[in-house]
Amino acid sequence: MTDQAQTPSPQSRSLAMNGFDWKRLSRHGGLIALALLLLINILITPNFLQLQTLFVNISQVATIAIVAVGMTLVIATAGIDLSVGAVMAVAGALAPLIFLSDFAQANPSLGLALSIAVPILVALVCGLFNGVLVAYLGVQPIIATLIFFISGRGIAQVLTNGNLQTFSHPGFSYIGTGKILGLPFQGWLVLVIAVVFWWVVNRTMFGRRILAVGGNEKAARLTGTPVRRVKIGVYVISAGLSGIAGLIVVAINSASDAARIGNLMELDAIAAAVVGGTLLMGGKAPIFGAILGAIIIQLVKYTLLANGVADEVALIAKAGIIVLAVYVQQGRKE
Amino acid sequence: MQPLLRMQGINKSFAGVVALSSAGLEIAAGEVHALIGQNGAGKSTLIKILTGVYRKDSGDIEFEGAPLNAQSPREAQDNGIATIYQELSLVPLRSVTENVIMGYEPRTRFGFIDWKAAHDRTREILSGFGIDIDVTRPLGSYSTAIQQLTAIARAVSLNARLVIMDEPTSSLDDREVETLFGVVRGLKARGVSVIYVSHFLDELFHICDRATIMRDGQTVAVREIASTTKLGLIADMLGRDPEEIAAAGMTDLGGGKGEAGELLLDARNLSTRRMLRDVSVSVRKGEIVGLGGLLGSGRTEAARAIFGLDRLSAGTVSTHRTPAGFSDPAEAIRGGVGFLTEDRKAEGIVPEMSVRENMTLALLPALAGKFSLDRAREEEIVKKFVDALGIKLASIEQPIRELSGGNQQKVLLARWLALEPDLLILDEPTRGVDVGAKFEIQSIIREYVEKGVGVLLISSEFEELVEGADRIVVLQDGVSVTELRNPGITEEKLIGAIAQSHEGAEA
Incomplete structure (x- = not known):
C-alpha cells in the first residue's frame, strides 16, 4: 500500500515515454523565456541596459500585471473576465471628470481623493454586476462579461462625449509618474498587490475557497463553500484592480481617451495568466506566475517595437506566446 | 412465431x-x-x-x-x-x-x-x-x-x-x-x-x-x-426463494421505541419535486440508522434533502441543534451534520488540491483566524487523522488524485470527522474501495458511533446494513414504508421487508 502512494505520477511516467520533461519545462518555462528575452535584448536592442528602459517597461507592465492578478483569480474559479479593458476605460474616464470639476478645484485634496475613490468604487459595482450575472443568473462567464466588454467602453465615451480629456494635475499624476526609492510608483503598487493576493490565495479561507470552486464546484458546495459569494468576490476584485489600472493609464498619459484606455487589455491579461501557469479549467491561481507572464508579454512587445517591428506584427507574436503557453499546459496534463 | x-x-x-x-x-x-x-x-x-x-x-x-x-x-x-x-x-x-x-x-x-x-x-x-x-x-x-x-x-x-x-x-x-x-x-x-x-x-x-x-x-x-409479482421479480433479481423472503419478512417488522440517546435528527414526511414522496426517519445519539431499499427508492435523495442540498416541497427536518432544518450545506455543517457523498469523483475530491486542503475544506471556518488560516493547527489536525485512519500517502501535500480509491475515501471521511459532527450521513461509504480499506472504514465508523455520533447509513450492500445498523428504515418509491430493528435483522428479513412493502404498497 505504501508504495502505491509513491508510484510515479502519470506525468512523470509520460515524460519517460516522450523523452521530454514537460513538467519541468512548464514549471520553469516562464523564467527560461524571461532569461532568453533579456539576453536577446541585451544583445540586439540599443540602450537596453539603461535605467530609462527599465522605467518605461515597469510603467507599461504595471497595468497588465495588476489586471492579470484579478484575471488569475477569476480564471481560478473556472471563469473569465472579458470586461477588464472596458472597466479600465470607465474608471479612466471618470477620474478627470471629477478632479477637473468646479467642486474639486475648490477642495483640491478632497477632490483628489474622490477622483481616485469614486472610479474604483464604480469599477467594483461593475464587478458586482458581472458576478451576479455569473453566480445568480447562471450566465456563462464569457457571455456575462461580454456585456460590459461591449457596453462599458460605450458608457465611458458617453461620459466624456467622446472627447480626449487632457489635464495637468501633479497630485493625480503621481499615480503614473511618481517614484519611490528611485523606482516608479506603480511598480511598487504591483508588488504590494501581488503580495497581498498571493497571501489571499495561499493563506486565507477565501483563497482556498476560490481554488475549491474552480477545482470541483460540486464538492465545494457540499463542504459548505458559499460558491456564489466566492464567484461574485473574484469578479469584484478583478473589476476593482482594473479600475486601478485605468487610473494609472490616465495618470501616465496626463490624458484620458475613453476609446483607447485598456483597449485589448483582456487579451493581455488572459495571456499573462496563462503564460504564468493558470489553468483555464480552474483550480489554480499562481499570482506571481501571472506577474511573470505580464513581464514576458511586455518584454516581447518592447523587443519588437524597440527593434522597429510594426505593432501589428507584435500582436501576432503575442498570439504565438499564448499558443505556446497553452501547448505547454496541455503537455503537462497528459 | x-x-x-x-x-x-x-x-x-x-x-x-x-x-x-x-x-x-x-x-x-x-x-x-x-x-x-x-x-x-x-x-x-x-x-x-x-x-x-x-x-x-x-x-x-x-x-x-x-x-x-x-x-x-x-x-x-x-x-x-x-x-x-x-x-x-x-x-x-x-x-x-x-x-x-x-x-x-x-x-x-x-x-x-x-x-x-x-x-x-x-x-x-x-x-x-x-x-x-x-x-x-x-x-x-x-x-x-x-x-x-x-x-x-x-x-x-x-x-x-x-x-x-x-x-x-x-x-x-x-x-x-x-x-x-x-x-x-x-x-x-x-x-x-x-x-x-x-x-x-x-x-x-x-x-x-x-x-x-x-x-x-x-x-x-x-x-x-x-x-x-414484484416479490417474484425481486426474488429473481437477488437470487432468493420468494417464499423464504415472504416468510422471513412477515416476522419481527417494526418494534417499540424507547432506547437511550438523545434524538439527533427527526425528518418527517419529506417530499421533493422529483423523487421523494413521504420519507420519515430519525437518528439518535450513538445509533446507526440504515436506509434500505432498491436503487431508485429515494435513499440518496432523502440524504440530500436532509443536508439542505435539495429543496423540500413538503415535510420537516429538525435536528437537536437546529429545529428548522437546513437551507444549504453550510447551515447543515454549522448544525453539526456531515455528508459523505456516494460519488467520490464528481462531488467529493478536489483532484488538484493536496490531501491537506481536501481534508480541511469543510473545516475552514473553524481554522480561519482574523487575517489567515491557522496553518499550524491545520497540519496538526490533518496529521492526526492521517495517523488515526491509517491513510497511506507520501506527504500530506500530495495531490489527492494520486491516492488509491480507499485512501481518497478515508480522506473524505476524515473531512467530516474533523468537524466533530453529531450526525454523519454516509452514502455508500465503502463503494469502490478494496476489502482491506472497507473493513477499516467500517471500524472507524463504529468507533465514532461508540463515542456518541449518530449515523445515517446508505448502502447497497445488504450485509453492511444488516450487520452495521441498529435500525433500518426501508424505502420504496420515495416512501418510507417500514422499519426493522436489530438484534434480529437478517439479510432475508431485509430483503423480505423491501419486497413486502412493495406488495403492501400495491394493496
Missing part, C-alpha cells in the same frame, strides 16, 4: 473481469420487454453489445431472422434498432422538425429541403403518438418528456423495429410518465418491440409483457409479467 431478436450465449469480459457469461435475450415482435437486475448485473453491457457500442467475445445475435453483428451504433440503427438514452442526443436549439428528420430531410426538385413536407411529416409522426405541438419551435423549449418522445418519434420515423429505452422515466414527473406509457403502447400497436430498462418495478406492471432478469452477468429468468 419467430422472435424479432434472439441473443444467445453472449460472453464478454473487460480486462479479464467477466461482465457477461452466456447471457441471452429473446424479444418477440410487438412486445414490450423489461430488462431488469441490480447494478452490475450486466444489463447495460448486453444492450451495448446489441447496439454495437461493445463487441461480444462470443455468442450469437439474430435479428429479424438474420445474424446481426453491429460494429457501431449507426449500423445498429440502420438495421432497425434505435436506442433512447437518458442523456438525449438531440439538438435542443433546433426545431422539433429538424430534430426528427435530421439526416433524412425530404428534398424539393431543386435539392433544397422541402420544409412544408418536413413539418407535415413530423406533425404526422408526433400525432400518431397523441402529441400535438408546434413543430417549428426549438426542441429545447419543450419539457424533457416531449424531448424524449421526439427522440422516440425520430427512431420510429427511421423505421425502427426495436426501440431500447434506458431508464426513460427517471427524469419525468407523473403526468409525463403517463404520456410516455401512451407512446410505448402506441409503439406496441404498430408492431414495434421495446426493450424497457428500468429500476422502477411498478412501471413494468403497467406496460411490459415479459421481463428478462439478469444477475451477475447471466440471464437468470424470463417471466410473464401477468403471472408474476
